[in-house]
Amino acid sequence: MREDELVATIVERRTQQSPCVDIVYPQVEGLPNKKVQREINQLIEKQANKLFAGEGCDGVTVTGNYAVKLNQKSLLSIRLEAYLYRQGAAHGMTxxxxxxVDLKTGKVYGLKDLFKSNSHYIYKISEMIKAQIKERDLPLLREFNRITDRQDFYLTKDALVIYFQIYDYTPYVVGIPEFVIPLRRVERLAKEDSPIQRLLAR
Known part of the structure; x- marks a missing residue:
């Protein structure tokens, strides 16, 4: 397999620090660079632990799972989720x-790493999200103006997916709102070495 076509083997791990915490998260195996593999696994575990930040018992139960959204062309994109329920609450919180991350180098990508600095990507993606909010008639707790360069996202083989936490902009009933933006729509905004260009290359 060519180095630019690495695919990770995904194995499951489980965090059960107490009877009230049950977090399932992925780890990667089969990468040629074992140092990179170890670093990626440490990052994933850290992200999983951040979701519940020591919560559990004392009236709180935590369950968590994950979804591998992309695992091709030496790119891995995963989404982790935890559900916290406090005894007596009307509902839990997700x-x-x-x-x-790049499976060759271990480089972690933030949103700003995907786009040219002079591309006005924040404004353009924000306008796409505003259009989707209107099209989907999503109820808002406050007006949405723009994303930031630290915005939560993940990649699929053909889309950039921006998401917000519950209550950031929408009520609980909406859940975690996701906005799917086809990669072709942001191709011209992307850096030459961006994962976006790698995924669009045939």
Missing amino acids: LANSLT
Whole structure:
């Protein structure tokens, strides 16, 4: 397999620090660079632990799981989710975070790493999200103006997915709102070495 076509083997691990915490998260195996593999696994575990930040018992139960959104062309993008329920509460709370990483180098990508600095990507993606909010008639707790360069996201083979936490902009009933933006729509905004260009290359 060519180095630019690495695919990770995904294995499951489980965090059960107490009877009230049950977090399932992925780890990667089969990468040629074992140092990179170890670093990626440490990052994933850190992200999983951040979701519940020591919560559990004392009236709180935590369950968590994950979804591998992309695992091709030496790119891994995963979304982790935890559900926290406090005894006596009307409902629990779902939290999510994600990680997009290069399987060759271990480089972790933030949103700002995907786009040219002079491309006005924040404004353009924000306008796409505003259009989706209107099209989907999503109820808002406050007006959405723009994303930030630290916005939560993940990648699929053909889309950039921006998401917000519950209550950031929408009520609980909406859940975690996701906005799917086809990669072709942001191709011209992307850096030459961006994962976006790698995924669009045939």
